[in-house]
Amino acid sequence: MDSIRELVGNRALQDRIMTAEEAALLVRAGMTIGCSGFTPSGYPKVVPAALAKRAKAGEEIPVTLWTGASVGPELDGELAAAGCIRRRYPYQTDDAVRRGVNAGTILFSDLHLSHCAQNIRYGFYGRMDIAIIEALRITPEGGIVLTSSVGNSNVFAECADKVVIEVNTAQPEGLDGIHDIYSPENPPHRKPIPITNVHDRIGTPCLYCPPEKIAAIVPSNVRDSQRPLAPVDDVSRRISSCLLDFLSAEVKAGKLPKELLPLQSGVGNIANAVLLNLAEWPSDNLEVYTEVIQDSVFDLLDMGKVSFASSTALTPSPEGAAKYYPRLDEFKNRIVLRPQEISNNPEVIRRLGLIAMNTAVEVDIYGHVNSTMAAGTRMLNGIGGSGDFARNAYLTIFLCPSTASGNKISKVVPFCSHIDHTEHDVDIIVTEYGTADLRGLSPRERSNEIIEKCAHPDYKELLRDYRKRAEVGKGHEPHLLGEAFSWHERLRQTGSMKL
Amino acid sequence: MDSIRELVGNRALQDRIMTAEEAALLVRAGMTIGCSGFTPSGYPKVVPAALAKRAKAGEEIPVTLWTGASVGPELDGELAAAGCIRRRYPYQTDDAVRRGVNAGTILFSDLHLSHCAQNIRYGFYGRMDIAIIEALRITPEGGIVLTSSVGNSNVFAECADKVVIEVNTAQPEGLDGIHDIYSPENPPHRKPIPITNVHDRIGTPCLYCPPEKIAAIVPSNVRDSQRPLAPVDDVSRRISSCLLDFLSAEVKAGKLPKELLPLQSGVGNIANAVLLNLAEWPSDNLEVYTEVIQDSVFDLLDMGKVSFASSTALTPSPEGAAKYYPRLDEFKNRIVLRPQEISNNPEVIRRLGLIAMNTAVEVDIYGHVNSTMAAGTRMLNGIGGSGDFARNAYLTIFLCPSTASGNKISKVVPFCSHIDHTEHDVDIIVTEYGTADLRGLSPRERSNEIIEKCAHPDYKELLRDYRKRAEVGKGHEPHLLGEAFSWHERLRQTGSMKL
Numbered sequence: 002m003d004s005i006r007e008l009v010g011n012r013a014l015q016d017r018i019m020t021a022e023e024a025a026l027l028v029r030a031g032m033t034i035g036c037s038g039f040t041p042s043g044y045p046k047v048v049p050a051a052l053a054k055r056a057k058a059g060e061e062i063p064v065t066l067w068t069g070a071s072v073g074p075e076l077d078g079e080l081a082a083a084g085c086i087r088r089r090y091p092y093q094t095d096d097a098v099r100r101g102v103n104a105g106t107i108l109f110s111d112l113h114l115s116h117c118a119q120n121i122r123y124g125f126y127g128r129m130d131i132a133i134i135e136a137l138r139i140t141p142e143g144g145i146v147l148t149s150s151v152g153n154s155n156v157f158a159e160c161a162d163k164v165v166i167e168v169n170t171a172q173p174e175g176l177d178g179i180h181d182i183y184s185p186e187n188p189p190h191r192k193p194i195p196i197t198n199v200h201d202r203i204g205t206p207c208l209y210c211p212p213e214k215i216a217a218i219v220p221s222n223v224r225d226s227q228r229p230l231a232p233v234d235d236v237s238r239r240i241s242s243c244l245l246d247f248l249s250a251e252v253k254a255g256k257l258p259k260e261l262l263p264l265q266s267g268v269g270n271i272a273n274a275v276l277l278n279l280a281e282w283p284s285d286n287l288e289v290y291t292e293v294i295q296d297s298v299f300d301l302l303d304m305g306k307v308s309f310a311s312s313t314a315l316t317p318s319p320e321g322a323a324k325y326y327p328r329l330d331e332f333k334n335r336i337v338l339r340p341q342e343i344s345n346n347p348e349v350i351r352r353l354g355l356i357a358m359n360t361a362v363e364v365d366i367y368g369h370v371n372s373t374m375a376a377g378t379r380m381l382n383g384i385g386g387s388g389d390f391a392r393n394a395y396l397t398i399f400l401c402p403s404t405a406s407g408n409k410i411s412k413v414v415p416f417c418s419h420i421d422h423t424e425h426d427v428d429i430i431v432t433e434y435g436t437a438d439l440r441g442l443s444p445r446e447r448s449n450e451i452i453e454k455c456a457h458p459d460y461k462e463l464l465r466d467y468r469k470r471a472e473v474g475k476g477h478e479p480h481l482l483g484e485a486f487s488w489h490e491r492l493r494q495t496g497s498m499k500l
Numbered sequence: 501m502d503s504i505r506e507l508v509g510n511r512a513l514q515d516r517i518m519t520a521e522e523a524a525l526l527v528r529a530g531m532t533i534g535c536s537g538f539t540p541s542g543y544p545k546v547v548p549a550a551l552a553k554r555a556k557a558g559e560e561i562p563v564t565l566w567t568g569a570s571v572g573p574e575l576d577g578e579l580a581a582a583g584c585i586r587r588r589y590p591y592q593t594d595d596a597v598r599r600g601v602n603a604g605t606i607l608f609s610d611l612h613l614s615h616c617a618q619n620i621r622y623g624f625y626g627r628m629d630i631a632i633i634e635a636l637r638i639t640p641e642g643g644i645v646l647t648s649s650v651g652n653s654n655v656f657a658e659c660a661d662k663v664v665i666e667v668n669t670a671q672p673e674g675l676d677g678i679h680d681i682y683s684p685e686n687p688p689h690r691k692p693i694p695i696t697n698v699h700d701r702i703g704t705p706c707l708y709c710p711p712e713k714i715a716a717i718v719p720s721n722v723r724d725s726q727r728p729l730a731p732v733d734d735v736s737r738r739i740s741s742c743l744l745d746f747l748s749a750e751v752k753a754g755k756l757p758k759e760l761l762p763l764q765s766g767v768g769n770i771a772n773a774v775l776l777n778l779a780e781w782p783s784d785n786l787e788v789y790t791e792v793i794q795d796s797v798f799d800l801l802d803m804g805k806v807s808f809a810s811s812t813a814l815t816p817s818p819e820g821a822a823k824y825y826p827r828l829d830e831f832k833n834r835i836v837l838r839p840q841e842i843s844n845n846p847e848v849i850r851r852l853g854l855i856a857m858n859t860a861v862e863v864d865i866y867g868h869v870n871s872t873m874a875a876g877t878r879m880l881n882g883i884g885g886s887g888d889f890a891r892n893a894y895l896t897i898f899l900c901p902s903t904a905s906g907n908k909i910s911k912v913v914p915f916c917s918h919i920d921h922t923e924h925d926v927d928i929i930v931t932e933y934g935t936a937d938l939r940g941l942s943p944r945e946r947s948n949e950i951i952e953k954c955a956h957p958d959y960k961e962l963l964r965d966y967r968k969r970a971e972v973g974k975g976h977e978p979h980l981l982g983e984a985f986s987w988h989e990r991l992r993q994t995g996s997m998k999l
Binding site for chain 2: 104256348446483
């Protein structure tokens with residue numbers, strides 16, 4: 002408790018210092034809680050754990066939980082296990098939360114990550130009772146220095162009645178100064194977001210909220226629960242190689258500059274593999290405008306291949322954190338963390354002209370993409386920022402292996418069992434077998450391109466057969482609705498999509 | 501030929517004046533042609549007709565045809581009947597074109613209207629050979645004064661090798677000065693689009709292109725083929741009344757200002773009825789930021805209910821044109837016509853905070869929307885601007901009657917047979933039975949809201965039954981994939997979705 006006083010530079014706020022258990026008492030049943038955190042980084046750890054403890058001891062404390070995106074087990078996992086999460090917005094990757102979502106006991110709404118902040122400000126989801134924000138320190142002027150993510154922290158602090166701050170001494174001090182906090186006005190008073198370059202700073206390095214709203218300041222010393230990265234497998238390597246061949250051809254055709262355009266990349270192993278491969282790209286000065294910075298972007302910054310990276314979170318693996326967190330001061334003038342409302346903003350994405358690369362759960366023969374649900378019903382994680390980027394990018398690319406589960410599942414299907422991105426939003430699909438370029442093609446041409454370039458050999462003939470029989474009935478986008486989902490049904494009944 | 505000389509103020513261009521037949525000879529097989537015109541207004545009429553005549557006489561002249569959106573029969577209809585349209589972008593409403601699209605003989609790609617211009621500039625669809633642009637006159641400085649729409653004319657003139665201009669003396673002179681032409685730079689040099697108010701003018705009243713590209717100037721005297729509006733029927737009136745009740749409640753709840761926010765409304769009879777109803781709205785100074793101005797907006801401007809309207813086209817009915825075209829000078833300081841890249845721009849739509857109201861072909865119980873296809877396969881018109889507005893609006897509303905074809909078709913179905921707008925993009929659904937407010941709801945809650953508020957009584961029990969049986973299998977968004985399209989199959993087999 003003593004050491005934290007040094008980190009609360011604003012003296013008037015020092016009397017709000019208390020324990021996690023005391024702060025957790027501010028949360029009551031039925032409240033809406035907005036927590037910092039994005040793709041397990043920078044989320045509060047000790048107050049949620051204290052709240053879960055109360056619930057596990059028998060108290061009923063159902064709450065609505067908002068975050069930036071996914072958060073670690075100390076927050077989502079603990080609260081879900083304690084039965085505290087009644088509603089959850091806007092994205093999750095936690096096993097216990099996912100079980101609740103799919104059982105219907107946790108009411109989950111899957112939102113575009115750029116939409117959250119404005120819709121909260123508009124009052125569409127009701128009041129925000131308490132914001133719980135992880136911070137590095139509080140400045141003498143009362144500025145809250147955030148940690149490894151920004152996410153929705155700015156809007157939570159703006160809109161909540163009370164703000165609880167976890168000052169986490171386990172976060173690297175090098176994060177100080179990396180943030181750029183900017184909140185747009187509500188319409189009709191909104192102005193252009195003045196970002197015209199990836200590196201533009203348009204806000205303040207600290208988050209400010211009226212000091213009287215700060216109800217508790219709690220010491221914490223728990224590291225982000227970083228997720229290890231799988232070693233790059235052969236399929237990811239082949240996908241990534243197809244993609245780089247495609248980008249090279251675009252440069253050659255004059256459709257992309259040789260230093261490309263700012264890169265956006267989804268989270269995960271394929272995304273990481275793709276970016277790693279850019280180490281071989283023949284030009285330096287690449288730029289990144291994305292929502293998370295994984296190990297590969299640190300590596301590319303370190304080798305000088307990437308000149309600047311903008312995102313809303315740092316998400317290194319444990320190894321990445323061990324390597325790069327002590328050296329953050331070296332990178333700080335080449336990284337900025339923005340609110341997710343800005344990192345994922347359609348206006349900025351379209352203006353900068355991003356190359357958006359995201360992973361698909363499945364794609365169909367006409368180029369619709371499923372990003373969220375297994376067999377059309379079971380939520381995996383959520384749409385995240387994929388829609389923000391896919392709709393507005395210069396070039397929209399979806400990546401996926403052609404099959405899963407030892408070829409029992411084809412990722413190229415007649416009709417996506419759930420559609421998150423429509424044919425109107427998808428330019429390029431890449432699997433380990435090749436690249437389908439869908440730009441300007443009619444649906445019939447797209448289906449040919451996707452089946453022949455992207456499908457796994459085990460499923461090509463089946464897909465051709467579906468298309469051929471569907472085309473007998475004519476139509477702009479020929480389908481046999483009676484068997485459009487027969488592949489998913491077969492999988493459910495026999496354990497395989499194969500005949 | 502003599503009178504047109506007066507309308508070509510630039511003397512150096514007067515030697516390019518020729519007949520439609522002569523100009524049509526510039527078009528050769530395999531070319532890509534970009535024509536002015538948006539939702540049958542301001543499209544070229546005489547050069548396409550001359551081209552169709554050549555083709556009907558036996559010449560093979562397949563071309564790729566670009567427009568802003570739908571155009572009149574002199575262009576789409578004539579060229580389709582003559583077998584000239586090999587490819588078509590980005591939207592159509594013509595019977596002959598639709599037949600070709602659904603037969604697979606016309607390769608149609610259904611694009612977001614805001615995406616066309618930039619993707620043409622990026623070179624994604626290959627070269628643009630000839631632009632054919634309808635104009636009111638050419639100024640002494642060589643400025644092209646457009647007519648009743650802007651659409652994609654600016655980008656066609658920029659990118660085409662040659663430009664053909666139809667100077668149409670049947671268009672009202674009052675259009676002179678109504679346009680505001682602005683083209684954004686390509687990334688990475690793009691700047692913020694400096695519109696912060698509906699009435700902001702940011703460009704030039706004329707379209708400029710290098711005079712040496714102007715290959716032909718052709719006289720024309722054919723009016724736009726305006727479509728009559730159906731009288732407002734009872735269902736449209738009830739939909740519109742539900743919508744106004746909802747908007748009033750939003751104002752009361754403090755979620756909308758009493759003068760609302762800028763209104764966007766799709767094209768057609770329901771849209772027109774909804775806007776007409778706003779004559780009763782208790783506040784003046786409403787604003788419109790949309791893609792077409794139909795009769796109702798003229799009426800609202802005329803009665804002072806709407807203070808300003810921005811769009812990319814004027815689309816009055818024949819009666820509306822007879823009433824308002826002679827009085828355009830009165831309205832000119834309260835109307836602006838912009839390129840569709842700007843009228844439909846995500847950046848501007850989100851900044852201004854529109855209320856977007858578009859018509860759905862069908863909706864499903866989880867809030868996905870089909871805007872384009874009958875029974876998942878047969879193209880009707882296209883997505884148009886509905887995606888541009890739905891994704892980026894302050895409030896996204898879809899309207900539709902609860903049934904069609906004498907109740908044989910339910911517009912609320914278990915699973916949309918084609919998805920153009922996903923659950924992530926739909927706030928409100930309105931039918932003549934009521935309003936479903938989906939904001940913040942989980943899929944299970946959404947299905948309850950949609951079935952109970954919006955479905956037709958004839959189909960409610962069937963929908964409840966589907967949902968109930970689907971929920972046995974659990975999942976975030978419960979479905980029975982084996983029967984998800986059974987309603988559409990039943991319709992195909994029996995002529996009705998009823999059991």
